[in-house]
Amino acid sequence: MGREHDSVVITGGTGFIGRRLTEALLGSDMAVHVVSHGEPPPTLRDADGVRTHVADVRDRSAVTDLLGRVAPDTVVHLAARDDTGSERGRFETVETNVMGTYNVLSAAARSGVERVVYASSAYRRGAVGDEPSPIDVYGASKAAGEQLCRAVASQSGIDCVVPVVHTVYGPSQPPTDGLVPAAAAAAVAGEDFAPNCPDHVRDFVHVADVVAFLRAAMEADTERSFERAEVCSGRGRRVRAVAERIYEVADAPGEVRPASDADCSRTPETLVGDPSGAAALCDWSPTVDWETGIEQVLSARR
The missing domain is CATH 3.90.25 (UDP-galactose 4-epimerase; domain 1)
Known part of the structure; x- marks a missing residue:
């Protein structure tokens, strides 16, 4: 039996994956709160059951205030930056993916969130059971986010589920x-x-399958406070x-x-990933x- 929850906050909710997760949750019984760095598109602002919020995850006070007001059961943390082409871009990548993730986790712990689903990346490199071995700043920042999830989960009582997402593709992707x-x-x-x-060589996974895993991760009964699985085709x-x-x-x-x-x-x-962990954790496998x-x-x- 899956866990019950009434509300979810989706950071990065206007991105390629975030918008499709939001669309998949329309018509459900839960309140969906979409957080974006800039103004959300009208299609989301006007959607029934969806509330939109403008906040930068790097702004600790804004994130803390938002989660304190909304008090969701679940946070799906998709907000991230991947810009390693310049020193400024690398700095902002680390700032967003490391400090932004800490801000979300810290605020979640204070506001009574039960579960955080944190989207990591295959660019962390290394099998899920191994220590990551990234070779660029983006991969290192996502690996650091995983470790923050593990630490906060062990200290606060929040459950953290970490999908390590491989190369996502799908219709209408920029x-x-x-x-x-x-x-x-x-x-x-x-x-x-x-x-x-x-x-x-890359492992490609359709955005619909990624969304299916995220939904399953929101609801799955887990044995440990920190779980991680690769979302991939294999x-x-x-x-x-x-x-x-x-x-x-x-x-x-x-x-x-x-x-x-x-x-x-x-x-x-x-x-190239191994989807067997996702199958064991969430009874998930790619279907597209x-x-x-x-x-x-x-x-x-x-």
């Missing part, structure tokens, strides 16, 4: 968000496409092959050209097959 939306946008436009690091796909398949399905006039001169030493060569997912992405672009 082209700047990753390989699949970028390749799909170029293919539909009839342009050539040069993927970065074409020989690297299958690796080479970057070049992914782009080429998108062009084949799109029947695009452009082509996948030789790779650009990106510095691939700064990103892991292979990131790769070909269907690609068709959905392309259809949304046409």
Whole structure:
């Protein structure tokens, strides 16, 4: 039997995953509070059962005030930053992903939150049972967030569930968000496409499956105060092959050209997960097959 809860706060609720989680919760019996850094879109502001809030997770007083007023049962913490291209970007990545996460956890503990679902990233590197070994600031910041979850859970009585999310894709994803939306946008436009690091291997998981895990994690009965599982397909796909398949399905006039001169030493060569932990924890497994997912992405672009 799953745990009962009446209200949820979703940080990063206007992002690619956050919006779809919010949409999935519409019509449920719980009150849904969406937190965003900027003004939320009208479709969320006007949705029944949804209240929107503007707050920056780096602002400790704003986060504390918000969670104190709302007093939710559950927080799904999706707000994050991934900008490692400049010193300022790296600083803001750490500030958001480490201090922002601590602010959310600390405020949650003071306001009586029962569970925090913290979205980590495969860029932490390392199997779930191993110590993380990130090679960039973003991965290190997400790994630090996991450790903060563990520490706060052990001291405060909050349950923390940490999905380690692999490469997410799905319809209506901005082209700047990753390989699949970028390749799909170029293919539909009839342009050539040069993927970065074409020989690297990634594990792609559809956004609908990620949302399904998040919902299950909100409700799952857990044996320990800190649980972690990989949200993934369990299958690796080479970057070049992914782009080429998108062009084949799109029947695009452009082509996948030789790779650009990106510095691939700064990103892991292979990131492939194991979904068995998510199955054991939440009775979850991915359901959207790769070909269907690609068709959905392309259809949304046409």
